Amino acid sequence: MAGFDAPAIARMLGYAGLDELVLHLPLRYLDETRITPLAEARPGETVQIEGVIAHAEIQPHPRRQLLLEVESIEPGAARLYVRLLHFYPSQVAQLRAGARVRVLGDVRPGFFGAEMVHPQVRVVNERTPLPDRLTPVYPGIAALSPNAIRKAVDIALARADLTDSLPPTVRAELGLAEFGAALRALHRPPSDADQAALQARVSAEWRRIKFDELLAQQLTLRLAARQRRALRAPRLMDDGGLGARLLANLPFTLTPAQARARDEILRDLARPQPMNRLLQGDVGSGKTLVAALALMPALAAGSQAAVMAPTEILAEQLHVKLREWLTPLGIEVAWLTAALKGKARRDTLARIAAGEIGVAVGTHALFQAGVAFRDLALAIVDEQHRFGVAQRLALRDKGAASSLTAADSMPHLLMMSATPIPRSLAMSYYADLDVSVIDQLPPGRTPISTRVLSDARRAELIARLRGYCRDGAQVYWVCPLVEESDKLQLRAAQASHAELVAALPELRIGLVHGRMKADEKAAVMAAFKAGALHLLVATTVIEVGVDVPNASLMVIEHAERYGLAQLHQLRGRVGRGARQSVCVLLYGTPLSPGARQRLRVLRELNDGFAIAREDLRLRGPGEFMGARQSGQQMLRFADPETDLDLLELARTVAPRLLTRHPHAVSRHLARWLPRGLEFLRA
Numbered sequence: 001m002a003g004f005d006a007p008a009i010a011r012m013l014g015y016a017g018l019d020e021l022v023l024h025l026p027l028r029y030l031d032e033t034r035i036t037p038l039a040e041a042r043p044g045e046t047v048q049i050e051g052v053i054a055h056a057e058i059q060p061h062p063r064r065q066l067l068l069e070v071e072s073i074e075p076g077a078a079r080l081y082v083r084l085l086h087f088y089p090s091q092v093a094q095l096r097a098g099a100r101v102r103v104l105g106d107v108r109p110g111f112f113g114a115e116m117v118h119p120q121v122r123v124v125n126e127r128t129p130l131p132d133r134l135t136p137v138y139p140g141i142a143a144l145s146p147n148a149i150r151k152a153v154d155i156a157l158a159r160a161d162l163t164d165s166l167p168p169t170v171r172a173e174l175g176l177a178e179f180g181a182a183l184r185a186l187h188r189p190p191s192d193a194d195q196a197a198l199q200a201r202v203s204a205e206w207r208r209i210k211f212d213e214l215l216a217q218q219l220t221l222r223l224a225a226r227q228r229r230a231l232r233a234p235r236l237m238d239d240g241g242l243g244a245r246l247l248a249n250l251p252f253t254l255t256p257a258q259a260r261a262r263d264e265i266l267r268d269l270a271r272p273q274p275m276n277r278l279l280q281g282d283v284g285s286g287k288t289l290v291a292a293l294a295l296m297p298a299l300a301a302g303s304q305a306a307v308m309a310p311t312e313i314l315a316e317q318l319h320v321k322l323r324e325w326l327t328p329l330g331i332e333v334a335w336l337t338a339a340l341k342g343k344a345r346r347d348t349l350a351r352i353a354a355g356e357i358g359v360a361v362g363t364h365a366l367f368q369a370g371v372a373f374r375d376l377a378l379a380i381v382d383e384q385h386r387f388g389v390a391q392r393l394a395l396r397d398k399g400a401a402s403s404l405t406a407a408d409s410m411p412h413l414l415m416m417s418a419t420p421i422p423r424s425l426a427m428s429y430y431a432d433l434d435v436s437v438i439d440q441l442p443p444g445r446t447p448i449s450t451r452v453l454s455d456a457r458r459a460e461l462i463a464r465l466r467g468y469c470r471d472g473a474q475v476y477w478v479c480p481l482v483e484e485s486d487k488l489q490l491r492a493a494q495a496s497h498a499e500l501v502a503a504l505p506e507l508r509i510g511l512v513h514g515r516m517k518a519d520e521k522a523a524v525m526a527a528f529k530a531g532a533l534h535l536l537v538a539t540t541v542i543e544v545g546v547d548v549p550n551a552s553l554m555v556i557e558h559a560e561r562y563g564l565a566q567l568h569q570l571r572g573r574v575g576r577g578a579r580q581s582v583c584v585l586l587y588g589t590p591l592s593p594g595a596r597q598r599l600r601v602l603r604e605l606n607d608g609f610a611i612a613r614e615d616l617r618l619r620g621p622g623e624f625m626g627a628r629q630s631g632q633q634m635l636r637f638a639d640p641e642t643d644l645d646l647l648e649l650a651r652t653v654a655p656r657l658l659t660r661h662p663h664a665v666s667r668h669l670a671r672w673l674p675r676g677l678e679f680l681r682a
């Protein structure tokens with residue numbers, strides 16, 4: 001057709017050209033290949049009816065619409081009322097009494113009889129053939145008619161290069177459909193196609209496309225890993241037994257899971273390529289100690305390490321712990337806080353630059369301009385999921401810029417997280433990351449029992465705190481989350497604090513919140529840790545990492561406002577000592593169905609992995625990972641959870657293609673990632 005500009009339509013849909021448009025796949029299909037007698041149509045089914053318009057008129061009320069009365073062609077002449085809510089003058093002219101039409105939509109019982117609201121209506125004659133292909137419905141934009149998109153895709157299918165990117169032998173071995181054939185069948189399925197399989201996206205054709213997408217992802221991740229392996233890093237070995245001395249000073253021994261994680265890390269550090277490892281372990285599993293042991297080879301080599309935490313409180317806690325463990329070994333640990341000012345700050349910076357300080361702990365302030373290391377060999381990031389990609393990048397740059405390091409050398413990187421990533425996601429999004437898992441808690445922990453309680457019973461709960469604290473236990477009281485404003489959140493915290501102080505005058509009650517100065521916060525936390533406070537009213541500043549083993553009760557106000565992962569993190573602040581711990585989730589009413597579900601998951605599950613799985617199920621992978629956090633484009637067709645078998649297939653095939661079929665790899669990536677790999681830099 002003259003003037004039809006398929007490439008322009010591709011661009012309107014966000015693609016560079018027709019080669020990309022062929023991967024614009026249908027959301028679903030319409031079956032125009034058969035006519036259903038009106039009497040046989042069931043409500044809720046999408047069917048096509050053929051008939052003759054008996055009457056047509058524009059009704060102005062209640063909403064302007066074109067109303068058609070269609071007499072169906074089969075004997076018995078049932079009638080169908082068709083309401084068109086959006087229509088053009090050209091349609092009014094076409095859809096006149098006497099016109100023969102095919103109407104496709106959902107039949108429902110209406111006021112006058114069967115009706116269809118805003119179906120697809122086509123004018124036909126007795127000889128108009130039924131199509132022999134299902135009609136695709138594409139994702140679109142308002143400015144484009146469905147037919148224009150269909151036509152553009154047809155042109156793209158005819159013109160684009162649909163050569164299979166997989167070598168025939170590999171494709172045959174994997175038992176996958178041929179690419180071009182699969183793509184054509186998805187755009188234009190034959191009328192006898194298994195519509196259920198198509199719709200559910202599990203047909204052989206869909207599997208081929210999903211496999212290709214997952215393969216592209218695996219290939220890019222492997223290429224990124226290859227780039228990283230081309231970098232150098234100092235080989236670090238703990239020859240003098242520093243780690244053994246640290247352990248000998250502790251009143252406990254490593255759990256087998258901690259020992260395994262440590263061994264994996266030490267093996268990485270001894271290699272001349274930078275480590276890129278994630279240490280996963282549920283809250284309270286003892287990641288800090290493993291991190292301390294990871295420092296040993298760097299310190300033994302006379303190099304430096306940086307330990308970064310997302311908040312001041314956490315950084316301070318890490319500092320206290322590491323100083324306690326490392327000082328007896330003659331290693332100096334510095335805490336670089338925003339509160340450190342003037343001469344003290346200049347001195348610390350100078351000693352870091354001179355290499356006198358072995359370990360510097362801090363928030364991301366650690367990586368601001370002005371902080372220079374002499375010889376940074378290892379960077380550890382605690383609670384890594386709380387940092388954005390930009391901050392992680394800054395950290396790498398800092399390593400590259402340390403004065404003793406060669407231009408192509410990087411520090412080793414260890415990230416820690418208590419937010420477990422399910423295996424499927426780890427494989428697809430973090431394939432360039434090695435993962436160590438601490439899958440057991442230190443002995444002697446009692447499981448936390450979680451209660452869900454309406455805020456209506458608040459007074460009763462507060463009254464019971466009195467006896468609880470008198471018996472020597474300590475309590476966290478977590479204030480409601482106010483997402484938009486930490487000023488409002490502060491006010492809520494102050495109100496709860498005042499209420500508790502008034503109700504429990506004989507208890508010592510502290511308050512800690514995000515707007516306090518770092519040293520004020522540290523003082524309150526220290527008092528709580530020392531047992532000088534019975535009860536600590538806190539905002540989510542205590543969310544991660546805070547470690548006060550004697551605290552055994554946590555109350556979370558308006559628990560329904562928090563997400564699953566956050567509640568699990570918060571709850572992990574208790575259950576660290578020998579005393580039976582309890583977490584009370586106070587909720588306000590009315591409770592939304594989603595919130596009710598979250599609270600139930602928390603009450604029933606204690607295991608972080610199981611909770612993460614539920615979280616993933618409730619929120620979907622995009623939300624769960626946070627597209628920005630993962631720094632990676634999300635998958636369009638495949639789903640790492642449901643398509644795990646394809647993901648595993650792609651993962652096994654990728655290395656082989658890279659070594660034996662480099663041309664196939666470039667062809668494949670050109671098709672699936674035409675805009676290159678720039679996003680992988682993070």
Ligand code: ADP
Pocket residue numbers: 252253254255258281282283284285286287288289418442443545547549576
């Ligand atoms: P997380 O993994 O949440 O960061 P921490 O490192 O804060 O956990 O450890 C929680 C508590 O367990 C700390 O008080 C720590 O000293 C203690 N701990 C760590 N390892 C062991 C162990 N092997 N045996 C007993 N207690 C341990």
Ligand code: MG
Pocket residue numbers: 287288382544545
């Ligand atoms: Mg921790």
